[in-house]
Amino acid sequence: MFENLLVGFSAFADPLVWVSLVFGALAGYLIGAIPGLGPSLGVALLIPFTYGMDPVVSIVGLVALYAAAEYGGAITAILINSPGTSAAVATAWDGYPLTQQGRAGEALMVSIIASGIGIFISALFLLFTAVPLSEFALRFGPGEYFALALVGLSLVVGLADGLVIKGAIAMGIGLALATVGLDTQTGVPRFAISSELFEGLPLVPVLLGLYALSEVLFMVEEGATAKVKTPPVGSFRSWNWKGLLPLNGVIMRSSVLGYVIGIIPGAGASIASFIAYATAKKTSKKPELYGKGSIEGVAASEAANNAAVSGAMAPLLALGIPGSPTTAVMIGALMIQGIQPGPLLFSRNPEIPYTIFASLWIGVPVMVFIGLAGARGWARVANIPRPAIAAIVSAICLVGAYSSEGTMFPVYVMTAFGILGYLLRKMQIPLAPIILALVLGEMMETNFRRALITSHGSFEIFYSSPLTLVLLLIASLAFILPAISFARRRRRVKQGDVAAN
């Protein structure tokens, strides 16, 4: 493990890796600070720039963007009460009241340092859990792999915003899209209305369309936005660094919590920050300050949402199962480079996971420096006119889709999925299960069919192994529990209506 870790760190001897790290972090801050643009969109937009790059260089940039975008959302949350990402909502609860009290600088400093510590600690956990997990996963058979992919998908559906039914429909759409093209087992073309579809739907144009181009239509809906006045931040040299010491405990606890929640597919940074915030409030000596300007609240939320970044990486690297929409997009980026995440990644391409570990640690001081030095500048990012952002995003989508194969077909796919993504979001159908199902679909089908072939067509293989059985039970509960909770809520609403009448 330590030899491979040295390989990971030695990647930074290449100046291009540093350029990629700094560029990724800058792009991440920029995207995170703009409300509406999240890390998934950021990573999708960065993929076209990585086509010709060395895999290590590109993955360092993508990871840096992911981590920095999670932090960038906190800047506008603290300064103008407009969280750049959903994971920064809990940060705004205390961050903005602190700004109103004239303590914006302190809140920003604490959020940046807590984010940095969150990433640092969670990267340690990632190293010591992903490697053994990948070794354990080498023993998995096709039944276990099918069940694992189903758990990943069903948890994303169960934890998605809105109804579980719409999540299930999204999952079905994604899986159906994944079956387009030549059948990997028999070579029979399926649902391919043109020969260009024989290799399946191109992943990058689908990602660009669903995440980025659909967002342009939402920007058009909003129209030109008014300028927001940003409050004075002050120089970071004058900030009270000693104020950080009493926050050690809350940052450590939230980092561990964030990492653990980040591992759960579908939970992600937002849930991590909410749970860490609630836990910090419960264990605080001054819970009355929460929501009115508690510096602890800011630290808890930020440490957790950044630690969740490493958490989401664990199932991606060790099992090849993306746990969040952003890691699903990242799997697309890795596949373009010819790299298949999963347990074999650690033996076939050890430089990739270990460079990710190294980049998470090396990236911390870089991110903290960029964040502190540019705090005042990042706050102004929210004032970039929406129409300009819309034009930039649509142009990158167009050029990025074309560059992916050098033909027009990906451009048509991207355009179609851009409009489809907008309509689906209007219908409150979540996009994350579509992307995850599209990425996992082929693996699910292959393992499902392999499992049936090895068991001579008997479904017993799915309940004879305790691990497969437990995984399938978790998958079923992920659908059933939200459905029961929905039915209860409906009954309560109905009872409320009757009582009111």
Added chain:
Amino acid sequence: MDKEPVFLGKQRISENIRVPLPLLEVTVGLALLAILAWYAMSAQKLPQPFNATDIGAGGFPLLIAGGTIVATILMVGFGIAGLLGKAEREVTQWRRPFYVVLTSLVFVAQAVWFETLGVYACVGLFSAAVMLAAGERRPLHVIGVPLALVAFVYVVFALALNVVFP
């Protein structure tokens, strides 16, 4: 379906359309059911496997179609219940629909004319169109941003990444 006028200053620019979500769920659900029926029928027509223990090329798609059809029927059912029930209906807002449709057409046009116009003209013209649709009216911005984008595409994609464009 309600309409509300939207103003930019004193100028009326677009209607704000409000559609009950259950209506949308029923309409889109029925369309989705038709697509899923076609998907299931196409899956059924796929050749049977040579190996008797394999479910064949159409087996997994049939399972997907079955599950998704059940979920879609449930959504349509809840939608109908929502339309017929007395409870307050959830509403989806479609702001500036004219401009959204216009931008969608711009996306289609840029895909259709990409090869004919070439990448630079396409990026320049259509990004300006997107900005105008998104509400930008300052001439300097509408001209400056697309020009900067064209330069960016040339430097980054054509020069640095060696992408050959039409």
